Amino acid sequence: MMIRIYRRALLLGSTLLMMTNVQAAWAQETQAQEPATAPDAGDIVVTGVRASNQKAVRIKRASDQIIDTVSASEIGQLPDFNAGDALKRVTGVNTLLYQGEPRFVIVRGFNQTYNDLLIDGFSLASTDINLGQSSAGGRQISMEVLPSNLASHIDVIKSALPSNDANFIGGLTNFATASAFDFRDPTLTASVKGGAALDDKKNGGNHFGGQAEAAGATRFGADRQFGLYLSATYWKRQINVPQVETGGTRNWYTAAGAPMTPYGGTGFAVPSQRLYYNYQNERERLGFQGRFDWKPADGLSAFLSAYHFDQSERSFRNDLNAAVQSSATVSNQTATSGTLSNVTQTAQLGRYRWQRNVTGVYGRADAELSDRWRTDVGASWSRSRVENPQTVDAFAQTHLQYAYDTSADVPRFTPVNAAAAANQALYPATLHREERYRLGEDRYDLQANLGYNARSDDRGFGAIAGARFTVIRQDVSLARTNYTGLRYTLADAAGGTLCGFLCDTAIPTIVPSKVDSLFGTARAAATATIDAAAQAGGTYATREDVAAGFLQAQFRSDAIFVAGGLRVEHTKAGSSSTQATNGIYSPVSANNSYTNVLPSISAVISTSDNSKLRAGASMTVSRPSFGASSLRGGVLNTISNPPSLTTGNPDLKPRRATNLDIGHDWYIDGGRGIISVAAYYKWIKDDIFTFGTLETLPNVSVPVLVTQARNTDRTVRAYGVELGASYDLTFLPAPLDGFGVSANASFGRAYFPITLSDRSVRVFNNLPNQPARIFNAALSYDKEQVHGRLAWNHLSQLWDDRFPNFTPTGFYANRFQQPTDNVDLQLSYDVTPNVTVSFDALNLTKQGIEQRYGRDQELLQSTWKLPRQVLVGAKVKL
Numbered sequence: 001m002m003i004r005i006y007r008r009a010l011l012l013g014s015t016l017l018m019m020t021n022v023q024a025a026w027a028q029e030t031q032a033q034e035p036a037t038a039p040d041a042g043d044i045v046v047t048g049v050r051a052s053n054q055k056a057v058r059i060k061r062a063s064d065q066i067i068d069t070v071s072a073s074e075i076g077q078l079p080d081f082n083a084g085d086a087l088k089r090v091t092g093v094n095t096l097l098y099q100g101e102p103r104f105v106i107v108r109g110f111n112q113t114y115n116d117l118l119i120d121g122f123s124l125a126s127t128d129i130n131l132g133q134s135s136a137g138g139r140q141i142s143m144e145v146l147p148s149n150l151a152s153h154i155d156v157i158k159s160a161l162p163s164n165d166a167n168f169i170g171g172l173t174n175f176a177t178a179s180a181f182d183f184r185d186p187t188l189t190a191s192v193k194g195g196a197a198l199d200d201k202k203n204g205g206n207h208f209g210g211q212a213e214a215a216g217a218t219r220f221g222a223d224r225q226f227g228l229y230l231s232a233t234y235w236k237r238q239i240n241v242p243q244v245e246t247g248g249t250r251n252w253y254t255a256a257g258a259p260m261t262p263y264g265g266t267g268f269a270v271p272s273q274r275l276y277y278n279y280q281n282e283r284e285r286l287g288f289q290g291r292f293d294w295k296p297a298d299g300l301s302a303f304l305s306a307y308h309f310d311q312s313e314r315s316f317r318n319d320l321n322a323a324v325q326s327s328a329t330v331s332n333q334t335a336t337s338g339t340l341s342n343v344t345q346t347a348q349l350g351r352y353r354w355q356r357n358v359t360g361v362y363g364r365a366d367a368e369l370s371d372r373w374r375t376d377v378g379a380s381w382s383r384s385r386v387e388n389p390q391t392v393d394a395f396a397q398t399h400l401q402y403a404y405d406t407s408a409d410v411p412r413f414t415p416v417n418a419a420a421a422a423n424q425a426l427y428p429a430t431l432h433r434e435e436r437y438r439l440g441e442d443r444y445d446l447q448a449n450l451g452y453n454a455r456s457d458d459r460g461f462g463a464i465a466g467a468r469f470t471v472i473r474q475d476v477s478l479a480r481t482n483y484t485g486l487r488y489t490l491a492d493a494a495g496g497t498l499c500g501f502l503c504d505t506a507i508p509t510i511v512p513s514k515v516d517s518l519f520g521t522a523r524a525a526a527t528a529t530i531d532a533a534a535q536a537g538g539t540y541a542t543r544e545d546v547a548a549g550f551l552q553a554q555f556r557s558d559a560i561f562v563a564g565g566l567r568v569e570h571t572k573a574g575s576s577s578t579q580a581t582n583g584i585y586s587p588v589s590a591n592n593s594y595t596n597v598l599p600s601i602s603a604v605i606s607t608s609d610n611s612k613l614r615a616g617a618s619m620t621v622s623r624p625s626f627g628a629s630s631l632r633g634g635v636l637n638t639i640s641n642p643p644s645l646t647t648g649n650p651d652l653k654p655r656r657a658t659n660l661d662i663g664h665d666w667y668i669d670g671g672r673g674i675i676s677v678a679a680y681y682k683w684i685k686d687d688i689f690t691f692g693t694l695e696t697l698p699n700v701s702v703p704v705l706v707t708q709a710r711n712t713d714r715t716v717r718a719y720g721v722e723l724g725a726s727y728d729l730t731f732l733p734a735p736l737d738g739f740g741v742s743a744n745a746s747f748g749r750a751y752f753p754i755t756l757s758d759r760s761v762r763v764f765n766n767l768p769n770q771p772a773r774i775f776n777a778a779l780s781y782d783k784e785q786v787h788g789r790l791a792w793n794h795l796s797q798l799w800d801d802r803f804p805n806f807t808p809t810g811f812y813a814n815r816f817q818q819p820t821d822n823v824d825l826q827l828s829y830d831v832t833p834n835v836t837v838s839f840d841a842l843n844l845t846k847q848g849i850e851q852r853y854g855r856d857q858e859l860l861q862s863t864w865k866l867p868r869q870v871l872v873g874a875k876v877k878l
Contacts, residue, residue: 048780049782050728057726060665060676066662070090072151083143089793091678091723092678093156094798102144109750109771111801114622120362121364123470126439127384138476139626141358142356145358150177151177154175156171158170158678159618159663160172161552163449179217179229181293187877189213189875192211203278203498207239208236210236210237212233216230225294229289231289231290233287239867240867242500243278243501244410246273246410249262250813250859262810268334270404273321274404275321278499281315287307301365305362308360312353314353317350319348319349325343337405340404343401349509353388355387356384363378375449378448380444384440386437388438389435390435390437393431393432394430394432397426397427400415402414411860427491429522430484431482434481435480435531437538439476441474443470445471446468446469447466449464454554459557462556463552467548468546470545470548471544473543474626476538476626477538482528482531484526485525488522533580536580537633540632547570550566566598566599567598569596572593575631576589577648590650596621600619601618613662615663618659619658628688629709630650631647643703645697645705653711656685658683659680663676663679668727676725679721684716684718686711712755718770719750722744723745724745739781740780742780744774750764752765773794776792789825791823794820795820820847820849837875838871840869847866849864
């Protein structure tokens with residue numbers, strides 16, 4: 001009841017303030033007078049990379065922690081279509097891509113499960129369901145939902161103080177939104193960009209892409225004490241993504257052609273499938289933000305913000321999968337060729353749709369109680385909803401023979417009987433599947449802080465005490481029904497072809513309207529099977545309450561800042577679902593609680609007038625994903641030997657990290673440049689892996705093989721160095737003095753022990769999704785009306801843990817993404833002081849993705865192509 005009242009009060013209050021003040025704001029602005037002192041934050045209205053870099057230097061220089069940042073003007077300077085695009089240029093940050101768009105942010109090699117994300121210091125509800133992540137489970141928001149103009153600057157905090165939320169090991173990302181008080185004058189901007197993803201006709205051809213944005217800010221009132229900032233954005237993109245996969249594992253055979261264990265027999269690895277597919281991916285995003293500020297005096301301020309972000313995705317995938325059956329043998333085998341005796345080829349249309357939206361309201365009030373005392377209080381509510389209906393239609397022909405050739409990097413499969421393989425009438429419908437994933441979450445965040453002599457301009461000893469209470473209520477569900485016994489064929493449903501990855505085999509395109517009509521007619525006579533096990537595993541409710549308090553003591557002089565203290569976080573969690581014992585489903589639930597005591601200390605020393613040294617030691621945590629920690633689903637099979645159960649683990653503890661951080665910055669030429677270096681070392685205990693062990697369960701007389709996420713007793717270590725620099729080359733003669741350069745590099749390593757299913761241990765030297773090296777470099781130009789930037793991003797090889805294989809024989813099949821190099825370009829010209837035209841080119845080199853596996857990553861697992869995208873646009877500023 002209290003939660004409902006709290007949510008309604010926040011929503012009603014924000015709505016009333018927004019509605020009643022918009023009209024008054026614009027009416028009063030024409031009569032307002034300039035304030036006696038202009039605000040010093042007007043740098044948000046800057047243009048060009050040069051101004052952006054200088055703003056980043058100022059933010060970094062003023063920080064009491066090790067942070068890296070990207071500012072509003074830079075976010076707008078490159079064609080960044082979501083917030084993840086903007087973040088990938090931050091030192092030590094990379095992004096996990098999906099269909100060419102960043103999905104999750106990875107900081108210092110730690111993936112999204114080790115990090116947290118905030119908006120103006122408040123939590124955002126999650127959209128993390130069915131996103132292809134082995135570690136998914138509802139704790140994180142996906143970057144696809146967030147527009148790049150969400151924030152005036154994005155800060156990635158890498159060292160912790162007691163006053164920080166402690167739920168991060170890699171980094172704490174905070175989106176700092178714009179305020180009307182950031183602008184000296186009323187402002188209104190509108191921009192539009194449009195263009196195409198350029199692709200070959202054989203892959204689907206060119207497709208439209210574009211975005212439109214508008215934002216405005218004004219101050220009003222007798223003393224201009226009120227401020228209103230509003231923004232809106234719309235984005236759309238269509239691309240085709242052709243891809244080939246060679247199987248999640250390889251096959252090996254004896255000289256006589258019989259199957260063998262990995263790397264056995266002749267030692268020649270044979271693809272377990274040749275899967276061609278082509279995603280026809282269409283995405284749209286619509287976003288609104290509003291912020292109302294009140295600053296009646298220097299020592300008193302408050303703001304109320306609201307947002308709504310809506311993202312839809314439609315991904316139609318046409319597959320052609322030649323899958324080698326387990327009973328297949330091989331003949332005429334050489335090191336690179338042979339003939340497979342039993343292959344099933346399946347043509348399939350998967351229609352995957354997502355509708356994700358996040359809505360929220362939050363606010364904060366700050367007051368100086370006296371010359372020394374200051375307090376602030378804040379509250380937020382964030383709601384997310386995800387609807388993910390999916391339909392799959394499959395047609396298959398069995399017992400085909402295929403010759404394979406692995407002499408090139410991408411294997412080729414050639415049917416022995418080409419006429420039969422191409423005869424669509426020989427592919428009966430084998431499956432029609434209808435399923436729907438859902439997620440609904442409400443997240444609440446209450447904060448209060450009291451400080452004594454603790455502002456940035458205070459000197460001497462000070463202290464801050466604070467409390468935070470967060471509440472998460474989440475429900476996820478899965479409904480799935482499979483239909484078989486269908487009496488139509490691929491010939492009835494197909495309507496054209498797309499080029500397979502190598503264009504050696506055409507992919508039949510299944511026409512949605514045709515197959516829907518066929519299924520509609522056949523549905524009554526088909527056999528419908530509800531997938532009860534999947535539904536039980538994918539339907540559960542989670543609740544989590546975290547009560548935190550901290551005490552931070554500090555000392556500040558003109559040359560030194562030292563802070564330290566203690567943060568205590570108490571977590572209560574619970575979950576409920578259903579679980580089956582020999583086919584009989586019953587409700588199950590579980591609860592857990594734990595307390596973390598987390599000390600930290602940090603120091604900032606001005607080593608000269610233009611340099612600072614920062615160092616810190618801290619303890620932080622990373623709470624487990626809800627998918628891993630919720631007691632959900634699972635089928636207890638007491639008939640198998642041994643009995644088995646796969647389920648969530650409500651007894652999971654959070655990962656606990658001890659962190660050492662150090663960094664040094666040199667500020668060059670009055671803020672026109674910076675050189676920075678940072679290093680870190682982390683010890684992580686209770687890391688989480690999924691494997692099975694024999695356990696004793698109630699009402700089962702023999703031990704049961706229970707497979708679930710578990711805390712490891714081994715310590716993970718991660719360490720690295722980060723370098724960054726930027727400088728405006730103003731010393732060059734005109735017009736070359738408009739050039740500027742920036743670059744950063746990150747080097748990371750880890751000791752990452754992995755417990756396999758037989759309890760043996762293997763060690764990786766990098767974390768999941770952690771490249772050993774990340775490089776960014778940019779050449780920019782800002783001179784009079786001309787602006788431009790050419791940017792390069794390099795990621796070295798990384799382990800993609802979305803499809804882990806933690807069995808001793810299958811460990812070689814863990815996938816490694818190969819190095820990538822992306823180049824983007826932007827050019828713009830100020831036609832007038834208020835009108836700018838632009839040209840953007842994304843992925844100039846048409847960099848795709850390639851994944852390999854094997855003991856030495858000698859085998860291709862998959863590769864896919866991503867198109868170049870070009871856009872032209874215009875921006876108007878009033």
